[in-house]
Amino acid sequence: MDPFRFQVEARAGRARVGRLFTPHGAVETPLFMPVGTAGSVKGLMPKDLEAIGSQVLLANTYHLLLRPGPERVRALGGLHGFAGWKGPWLTDSGGFQVMSLGHMRRIDEEGVVFQSHLDGRLIKLTPERSIAVQEALGADLIMAFDECPPYPSPREYLEASLERTLRWLERSLKAKTRPDQALFGIAQGGTDPELRRRSTLETIRFDLPGYAIGGLAVGEPKEAMFAMVELSTRLLPEDRPRYLMGVGHPEDLVAAMGLGVDLFDCVYPTRTGRFGSALVPEGRLNLKNARFLEDRRPLEEGCDCYTCQTFGRAYLAHLVRAGEMLGGILLSLHNLRHLHRLTEAARQAIREGRYGDFAREFARRRFGREVPPWFREALAAGGHW
Amino acid sequence: MDPFRFQVEARAGRARVGRLFTPHGAVETPLFMPVGTAGSVKGLMPKDLEAIGSQVLLANTYHLLLRPGPERVRALGGLHGFAGWKGPWLTDSGGFQVMSLGHMRRIDEEGVVFQSHLDGRLIKLTPERSIAVQEALGADLIMAFDECPPYPSPREYLEASLERTLRWLERSLKAKTRPDQALFGIAQGGTDPELRRRSTLETIRFDLPGYAIGGLAVGEPKEAMFAMVELSTRLLPEDRPRYLMGVGHPEDLVAAMGLGVDLFDCVYPTRTGRFGSALVPEGRLNLKNARFLEDRRPLEEGCDCYTCQTFGRAYLAHLVRAGEMLGGILLSLHNLRHLHRLTEAARQAIREGRYGDFAREFARRRFGREVPPWFREALAAGGHW
Structure with missing residues (x-):
């Protein structure tokens, strides 16, 4: 075979x-x-x-x-x-x-x-x-x-x-x-x-x-x-x-x-992680931003990765600022898990015949009201929009 | 209490x-x-x-x-x-x-x-x-x-x-x-x-x-x-x-x-790991040395750490040469485990009343025939030599 x-x-x-x-x-x-x-x-x-x-x-x-x-x-x-x-x-x-x-x-x-x-x-x-x-x-x-x-x-x-x-x-x-x-x-x-x-x-x-x-x-x-x-x-x-x-x-x-x-x-999830950014449904969090220094929440609510289950944004922001290599490691881990969860959710939506709902829910969180035409058109061409 | x-x-x-x-x-x-x-x-x-x-x-x-x-x-x-x-x-x-x-x-x-x-x-x-x-x-x-x-x-x-x-x-x-x-x-x-x-x-x-x-x-x-x-x-x-x-x-x-x-x-086990060296019973392996590039053996025979259980010296030497951060991470992990195993073995030897044997066996592998006087004297003062 x-x-x-x-x-x-x-x-x-x-x-x-x-x-x-x-x-x-x-x-x-x-x-x-x-x-x-x-x-x-x-x-x-x-x-x-x-x-x-x-x-x-x-x-x-x-x-x-x-x-x-x-x-x-x-x-x-x-x-x-x-x-x-x-x-x-x-x-x-x-x-x-x-x-x-x-x-x-x-x-x-x-x-x-x-x-x-x-x-x-x-x-x-x-x-x-x-x-x-x-x-x-x-x-x-x-x-x-x-x-x-x-x-x-x-x-x-x-x-x-x-x-x-x-x-x-x-x-x-x-x-x-x-x-x-x-x-x-x-x-x-x-x-x-x-x-x-x-x-x-x-x-x-x-x-x-x-x-x-x-x-x-x-x-x-x-x-x-x-x-x-x-x-x-x-x-x-x-x-x-x-x-x-x-x-x-x-x-x-x-x-x-x-x-x-x-x-x-793509190297994007690991490279952007090493540069101090986290992928979340709304886009990207730049952990260098001072607003995260006292934020106890996980990077992404509901994420099952070790980073989100163990650390708050404040600690990760501290690591990024201090140049501690663990910061890039934990962000890379989360970013890869984020993409894996995205494909897992997509597979489930396809199996359940609701990829259009999945894509619209994704767009709502990612783009708000301003869904870019290229995105809508690709989804429409795929039979989902 | x-x-x-x-x-x-x-x-x-x-x-x-x-x-x-x-x-x-x-x-x-x-x-x-x-x-x-x-x-x-x-x-x-x-x-x-x-x-x-x-x-x-x-x-x-x-x-x-x-x-x-x-x-x-x-x-x-x-x-x-x-x-x-x-x-x-x-x-x-x-x-x-x-x-x-x-x-x-x-x-x-x-x-x-x-x-x-x-x-x-x-x-x-x-x-x-x-x-x-x-x-x-x-x-x-x-x-x-x-x-x-x-x-x-x-x-x-x-x-x-x-x-x-x-x-x-x-x-x-x-x-x-x-x-x-x-x-x-x-x-x-x-x-x-x-x-x-x-x-x-x-x-x-x-x-x-x-x-x-x-x-x-x-x-x-x-x-x-x-x-x-x-x-x-x-x-x-x-x-x-x-x-x-x-x-x-x-x-x-x-x-x-x-x-x-x-x-x-001490920062020694992690710092020396990031610099490309591994702690072993005989002393220290410098993974930058070309002789490791084809060496499939684990860093330390019998070590139960993830690094030794998963990777050969050749891969670790490659990572160190390529400046891949995983090299320093895996060496740091092993080096810490090496020190933890050393204290664990020491505890067991103390419990079994044979710390002298433990120290002599350590010295045999670490120093060979030339045990430094300070080592022997410290052990003798402790009642072990």
């Missing part, structure tokens, strides 16, 4: 609850994946991630390629043997970080040459090398090597880039040898509907176990982003998981889940 | 196992107290400290006085209500940090005026103010305001300073109002046997619920330090807990427990 079976278990409009089987356990979608850049979700122990309901962790090929190196991770049993998280892992292809972090030197048909941000070494990443690295890392879900153009980019560039990404997908697939890893293709095309459509249709011709919507959440307006998510989810096959890369704001999750997106990842 | 009863439950030579009752629970001695400088043991959640057997946490009056301020902590329920640790707390008097961290401006009979290291404010700390602050913080065990002279200091200075410390103890006691807090007196005297004896004898005349051995572990040779510990523990009453301040190296604990010391504290 296919180790990567995906079953849609319930539907409400275009939203769905699914179950994705992997060699390291089955997970329920929609779900949010915490980012463990260098094989560690910053400041959090795997046992704490398990306790808050994390299901899949994401690690960055770029970071692990530079340090400690894929062969070392392979020798130590891959990510599962190395990093203490025994559930499923996903690795990205490295392409995005090469472009955003590396000092890129050259991009051509063959691949990308870049300079390590750590020691200046010149490193070449090609589809074949990206897959070889991801095979050494041993994640359950791996990504094809793609090019993610910046926003905005000229149409000709988007077009040339998406064609190259398709050729790189073909090479990625050919390079792949391990049957216990599922390769996801990534559709590009920027915010150009015609290019996005072409990229998506060409990508799904490869009949892959899962598809990613790439090249979004890179600075474009929300309207443009959700027009692309709407278009993509209409084209992607119903029986494969859909992964919207790099998205982690709660309102984006609610809109995208309504359109049938299944997987999300 | 006295809420601070101390019972000696077992003896082996001069070592003893005791039980100290406090308003927030009874604890077993000898014990090591993790330091939660600003009300947080850096990087560790209270639940993790509980899981590794921490019994008492120490917070610094100096740090909490500057931020968030004692009145704020009082309003939030004291340290117990504020900081998530429901077991006993100990606060120091602030004197030590004033001298080591503050820009001291003046010390006289009245007290100390210093400049905050945070914002340059001038702050006055007197025995009365130190006790008022500690009452607001609400720890179970509080310390008299003392002066801790640097090493070395001229005899005349040590003498004047210990006399002043005695007058400050008297004022500390007079200022104290809360019956649910036990005030410990601190004996000084540097490494001068005559002054140390005088300070100790004058201090115990106050018939206090506990006594601290202060002014040691400030740079003096081990021989001089343990000569003072030996002298102090001979003079201190058998039925009161004895606290050797600022001591946290495993070999120092083993020598001092053999002489009948009951309480210890």
Whole structure:
């Protein structure tokens, strides 16, 4: 039996609850994946991630390629043997970080040459090398090597880039040898509907176990982003998981889940936590604000995370001001739990056929009377508004 | 009944196992107290400290006085209500940090005026103010305001300073109002046997619920330090807990427990953990060393802490190199557990009347054939060697 079976278990409009089987356990979608850049979700122990309901962790090929190196991770049993998280892992292809972090030197048909941000070494990443690295890392879900153009980019560039990404997908697939890893293709095309459509249709011709919507959440307006998510989810096959890369704001999750997106990842909840902010239904609390210094309430009433069950805002505000690392840790834990609770509540609402109510209740608390048009339109397109 | 009863439950030579009752629970001695400088043991959640057997946490009056301020902590329920640790707390008097961290401006009979290291404010700390602050913080065990002279200091200075410390103890006691807090007196005297004896004898005349051995572990040779510990523990009453301040190296604990010391504290296990080192029976592993990058073994064979049960040295070495905060967190957790296991094993050895065997076995692993004379002499003076 296919180790990567995906079953849609319930539907409400275009939203769905699914179950994705992997060699390291089955997970329920929609779900949010915490980012463990260098094989560690910053400041959090795997046992704490398990306790808050994390299901899949994401690690960055770029970071692990530079340090400690894929062969070392392979020798130590891959990510599962190395990093203490025994559930499923996903690795990205490295392409995005090469472009955003590396000092890129050259991009051509063959691949990308870049300079390590750590020691200046010149490193070449090609589809074949990206897959070889991801095979050494041993994640359950791996990504094809793609090019993610910046926003905005000229149409000709988007077009040339998406064609190259398709050729790189073909090479990625050919390079792949391990049957216990599922390769996801990534559709590009920027915010150009015609290019996005072409990229998506060409990508799904490869009949892959899962598809990613790439090249979004890179600075474009929300309207443009959700027009692309709407278009993509209409084209992607119903029986494969859909992964919207790099998205982690709660309102984006609610809109995208309504359109049938299944997987999300973002550094946002942990990074904003380390910077002193907490996610709550109303938006975000900046714990540096003096008004929290005497506030005994938990970050979020009704939250079941250790942070909310144990500490008041006053203590957390004190830790943030004092620069105590525990502040960022406790906020990261809460922020991840906040996103996990959001997807759990969404799954339940979908199962109960009331995703529209769920989204409206979310909007009421998050936006008050001024629900942004992009949000309402995405929900309407999903059949919920 | 006295809420601070101390019972000696077992003896082996001069070592003893005791039980100290406090308003927030009874604890077993000898014990090591993790330091939660600003009300947080850096990087560790209270639940993790509980899981590794921490019994008492120490917070610094100096740090909490500057931020968030004692009145704020009082309003939030004291340290117990504020900081998530429901077991006993100990606060120091602030004197030590004033001298080591503050820009001291003046010390006289009245007290100390210093400049905050945070914002340059001038702050006055007197025995009365130190006790008022500690009452607001609400720890179970509080310390008299003392002066801790640097090493070395001229005899005349040590003498004047210990006399002043005695007058400050008297004022500390007079200022104290809360019956649910036990005030410990601190004996000084540097490494001068005559002054140390005088300070100790004058201090115990106050018939206090506990006594601290202060002014040691400030740079003096081990021989001089343990000569003072030996002298102090001979003079201190058998039925009161004895606290050797600022001591946290495993070999120092083993020598001092053999002489009948009951309480210890030090930032060493967490600070050295954040700096990338792990405590093991043989000494210390520096995880920055390249030889650990492929070492799959746990930090310490047989250790029951989460770090050792979950991760190999290779992963921890990777985290340390990558500057991932989880590295320091996992090493701090192990290092504290290492010290707690050391005191647990010592308690068992004392109960079983074989502390000498315990200390020799410790020395064999820690020192090999070259047991330092100060260690052997301290153990011999305790009746174990």
